[in-house]
Amino acid sequence: MLKTILRRVLQIIPTLLIVVTFTFILTRMIPGNPAATILGPQASAEDIAKMEIKLGLDKPIWEQYFDYIFAVLQGDFGTSYMYNQPVTDLIASRIPNTLQITLVGLLIALVIGVCIGIYSALHQYSAGDYIFMVLALVGVSMPIFWMGLMLVKFFSVDMGLLPVSGRGDANDIIDVMRHMVLPCFCLSTIPMATFARITRSSMLESIHSDSIKALRARGIKERSVVWKHALKNALPPIVTVLGLQIAGCFTGAILTESIFAWPGMGTMIVNAITNRDYMLIQGVVLFFAIVFMIVNLIVDIVYLIINPRVNYEGGGK
Amino acid sequence: MTQQTDAKLTSVNAVKDANDVSTETAAILGATGAADRLGSEYDEELLRKERKANSAWSKLRRNKTAMVGLVIVVIMVSLAVFAPFLTTYDYKAIDPIASYLPPRIPVIEDLGIFDGTEIKKGPEGTSTVVNPYVQKNRTDEYHIFGTDKIGRDLFSRMLYGARISLIVAFGGTIVAGAIGVILGLIAGYFGGAVDSVIMRIMDGMLSFPFILLAIILMTVLGSGLFNVILAIGIGNVPNFARVVRGEVYIVKSQEYCNAARIIGVSNIRMLFTHILPNAISPLIVYATLGIAGAIISEAALSFLGLGITEPTPSWGQILYSGKDVMNGHPYIATISGLFILITVLGFNLLGDGIRDVLDPKMKK
Numbered sequence: 001m002l003k004t005i006l007r008r009v010l011q012i013i014p015t016l017l018i019v020v021t022f023t024f025i026l027t028r029m030i031p032g033n034p035a036a037t038i039l040g041p042q043a044s045a046e047d048i049a050k051m052e053i054k055l056g057l058d059k060p061i062w063e064q065y066f067d068y069i070f071a072v073l074q075g076d077f078g079t080s081y082m083y084n085q086p087v088t089d090l091i092a093s094r095i096p097n098t099l100q101i102t103l104v105g106l107l108i109a110l111v112i113g114v115c116i117g118i119y120s121a122l123h124q125y126s127a128g129d130y131i132f133m134v135l136a137l138v139g140v141s142m143p144i145f146w147m148g149l150m151l152v153k154f155f156s157v158d159m160g161l162l163p164v165s166g167r168g169d170a171n172d173i174i175d176v177m178r179h180m181v182l183p184c185f186c187l188s189t190i191p192m193a194t195f196a197r198i199t200r201s202s203m204l205e206s207i208h209s210d211s212i213k214a215l216r217a218r219g220i221k222e223r224s225v226v227w228k229h230a231l232k233n234a235l236p237p238i239v240t241v242l243g244l245q246i247a248g249c250f251t252g253a254i255l256t257e258s259i260f261a262w263p264g265m266g267t268m269i270v271n272a273i274t275n276r277d278y279m280l281i282q283g284v285v286l287f288f289a290i291v292f293m294i295v296n297l298i299v300d301i302v303y304l305i306i307n308p309r310v311n312y313e314g315g316g317k
Numbered sequence: 318m319t320q321q322t323d324a325k326l327t328s329v330n331a332v333k334d335a336n337d338v339s340t341e342t343a344a345i346l347g348a349t350g351a352a353d354r355l356g357s358e359y360d361e362e363l364l365r366k367e368r369k370a371n372s373a374w375s376k377l378r379r380n381k382t383a384m385v386g387l388v389i390v391v392i393m394v395s396l397a398v399f400a401p402f403l404t405t406y407d408y409k410a411i412d413p414i415a416s417y418l419p420p421r422i423p424v425i426e427d428l429g430i431f432d433g434t435e436i437k438k439g440p441e442g443t444s445t446v447v448n449p450y451v452q453k454n455r456t457d458e459y460h461i462f463g464t465d466k467i468g469r470d471l472f473s474r475m476l477y478g479a480r481i482s483l484i485v486a487f488g489g490t491i492v493a494g495a496i497g498v499i500l501g502l503i504a505g506y507f508g509g510a511v512d513s514v515i516m517r518i519m520d521g522m523l524s525f526p527f528i529l530l531a532i533i534l535m536t537v538l539g540s541g542l543f544n545v546i547l548a549i550g551i552g553n554v555p556n557f558a559r560v561v562r563g564e565v566y567i568v569k570s571q572e573y574c575n576a577a578r579i580i581g582v583s584n585i586r587m588l589f590t591h592i593l594p595n596a597i598s599p600l601i602v603y604a605t606l607g608i609a610g611a612i613i614s615e616a617a618l619s620f621l622g623l624g625i626t627e628p629t630p631s632w633g634q635i636l637y638s639g640k641d642v643m644n645g646h647p648y649i650a651t652i653s654g655l656f657i658l659i660t661v662l663g664f665n666l667l668g669d670g671i672r673d674v675l676d677p678k679m680k681k
Contacts, residue, residue, distance in 0.1 A: 145617060270621060
């Protein structure tokens with residue numbers, strides 16, 4: 001198993017190289033000259049040329065590419081033109097804010113979603129099951145940016161219950177939590193609905209299996225059958241979905257943050273794109289991609305541990 | 318990750334094949350058995366009935382959720398197709414005086430709702446009911462969804478916007494499907510280094526959060542209808558490539574494929590007539606769910622100001638234009654968002670239903 005895990009870890013190296021190359025090519029293809037953008041519309045051609053030299057934009061494209069790869073390998077993601085700060089510092093300063101809403105949102109989604117899924121599986125075809133599954137389907141179809149707008153309109157503007165946007169006063173925990181309610185709810189919608197659906201179908205399969213019937217026949221307590229045995233068997237698909245949803249949450253964060261003006265990675269990348277801050281775009285995209293790959297890697301390993309039937313080597317033992 | 322998906326696909330498919338074969342043979346055996354007893358005429362009819370009942374379409378018709386989805390999809394597509402016959406106002410006609418008229422629907426207005434009045438909040442929490450149709454001297458006009466900032470009829474814009482949103486959704490899915498299928502076929506069929514290179518690139522693409530990839534592609538390509546289709550299409554290629562590759566891996570070593578190879582069938586023919594048809598059912602499911610995703614993606618890109626831009630209407634673009642006037646004129650964002658939600662729901666219902674029909678393992 002250790003060999004399999006190691007093999008899987010090594011697999012991310014070529015993928016990483018491809019991601020770095022992609023990021024480089026794509027950001028270089030963004031129209032507009034960053035040197036001219038930094039200096040503003042009044043800059044003379046001379047100043048622009050000087051700036052290009054300073055940024056290394058005068059070098060041949062392949063040289064820029066190799067410079068970039070070597071820098072990335074050393075953990076140097078470059079300097080943001082817009083903020084005049086190292087990209088890694090900017091990411092480090094923003095990532096806690098993004099994690100704050102994504103992790104809380106995901107946790108809420110996981111707990112509630114799995115519970116709904118279990119309830120629905122145990123009460124298949126009941127009114128509750130029906131209502132939950134219709135809601136879950138609406139949930140996965142929800143454009144969350146629209147839902148965000150509606151929530152703000154209803155809870156913040158009309159009812160005046162919750163703040164409209166921003167992050168709140170960092171020293172006042174209640175204030176921060178009040179600011180987090182709507183973004184977290186917004187972010188958790190799609191994962192919650194997805195967890196509910198996958199848990200339901202996976203649990204149904206599990207509780208109708210012979211092993212669970214055998215446990216019931218032996219008179220084991222229902223609570224233990226459901227929570228200890230059936231849920232354990234139903235876990236692998238839930239873990240797969242969890243991995244996908246962590247990734248999905250970052251995507252959701254970009255939209256959610258822009259609605260609630262939440263100062264995280266999402267608002268930063270949207271700003272970076274409008275201001276053609278090449279280095280910052282490259283850095284954030286690369287960072288997201290690396291996080292993605294690591295999450296996938298962890299999911300695959302967890303999957304391997306809870307479900308030893310999967311064999312990543314394809315054939316063999 | 319790739320192998321894991323393959324492993325899952327293999328198991329799903331094995332069950333699917335087993336089930337298909339057993340129900341079919343059972344039907345045929347049952348029918349022929351009856352034939353011996355009751356004579357051939359009755360029997361042929363029975364066989365025909367069995368076959369008809371087992372066809373994908375009639376199974377789908379018995380699936381209630383799929384039918385609800387299909388109805389929604391058909392309605393939305395009809396609204397888009399027949400937009401010129403259903404609208405009375407020109408979707409491009411600007412009328413600055415008639416800006417932000419609230420929804421007003423004939424007949425229903427007598428009930429006191431959608432009668433063109435709106436509540437205007439004054440200072441210190443006071444609110445008064447006003448009727449912009451009267452104020453702006455447009456009492457003989459009915460804008461059932463109201464009008465936008467420059468007085469364009471929102472109902473017309475929603476219907477013409479449906480055209481753009483659906484073109485983007487179908488177009489993006491077709492682009493993704495076409496490229497994905499070809500890459501998946503090549504990777505799965507030739508295997509080895511070709512497979513590794515293609516699938517590693519797909520993994521790389523999947524490592525970008527989709528919206529980020531689409532945002533960057535849009536920044537590179539610039540906004541506009543064709544570029545939105547391209548960005549959404551490219552972003553969805555890896556999903557299709559993976560599904561097709563998985564299917565190819567399963568079928569390419571089966572006996573009928575070996576037999577075809579022995580009689581000298583060319584690679585192209587092999588891929589398109591013997592291997593690809595096996596991947597059709599998961600592809601249909603993916604495409605249907607993919608259209609739902611593409612509608613959301615278009616809306617999300619337009620919402621960030623990167624997708625469809627003025628004056629072309631699309632649901633996302635209308636939502637974008639409504640988001641800043643959420644407080645004074647909430648109907649713009651509400652209506653466009655509802656259209657997006659309902660349509661996406663329709664495609665998801667339909668996709669789920671098709672999966673239930675084509676994949677007996679999922680049927681409970």
